[in-house]
Amino acid sequence: MERTLIIIKPDAFQKGATGKIIDRFIEEGFRILAMKLFRFSKEQAEKFYIVHKDRPFYSELVEFMTSGPVVACVLEGENAIKRVRDIIGPTDSEEARRVAPSSIRALFGTDKGKNAIHASDSKESADYEIPFIFSRLELVE
Numbered sequence: 481m482e483r484t485l486i487i488i489k490p491d492a493f494q495k496g497a498t499g500k501i502i503d504r505f506i507e508e509g510f511r512i513l514a515m516k517l518f519r520f521s522k523e524q525a526e527k528f529y530i531v532h533k534d535r536p537f538y539s540e541l542v543e544f545m546t547s548g549p550v551v552a553c554v555l556e557g558e559n560a561i562k563r564v565r566d567i568i569g570p571t572d573s574e575e576a577r578r579v580a581p582s583s584i585r586a587l588f589g590t591d592k593g594k595n596a597i598h599a600s601d602s603k604e605s606a607d608y609e610i611p612f613i614f615s616r617l618e619l620v621e
């Protein structure tokens with residue numbers, strides 16, 4: 481069993497897509513171990529996305545992620561990191577609509593920045609991101 485973190489981003493939350501997105505993961509057989517609605521401070525978003533700090537889109541990304549509430553969940557399942565990445569689709573929602581039309585980013589995202597959902601991209605990322613958002617007590621064992 482593997483664990484991964486998803487964050488329903490401000491654009492998808494604002495659109496009212498949270499329930500549909502969570503339903504999709506339940507239908508795909510994942511177990512929800514934790515869930516939280518919150519709004520990132522600038523400092524928190526900068527730290528969460530620290531691996532991207534030298535990318536040209538870093539400040540835009542931080543600004544977007546702090547623009548409204550988000551919903552984070554820890555999901556558990558076999559091969560969860562890769563399977564969740566497949567279900568969310570490519571980073572760019574426009575590309576997602578071409579190559580993976582039933583993916584979450586195709587259905588609910590707009591472009592490369594406003595792309596509806598984040599998911600851990602590796603075991604290393606999940607190990608950083610899950611305890612960043614959730615304490616051990618908040619995870620259902």
Ligand code: CMP
Pocket residue numbers: 532537540541571592593594595597598599
């Ligand atoms: P996410 O999976 O949350 O991880 C990093 C994020 O950076 C990514 O989704 C995108 O939202 C964002 N991102 C990647 N490339 C670009 C880009 N060219 N312009 C704006 N944002 C980007």
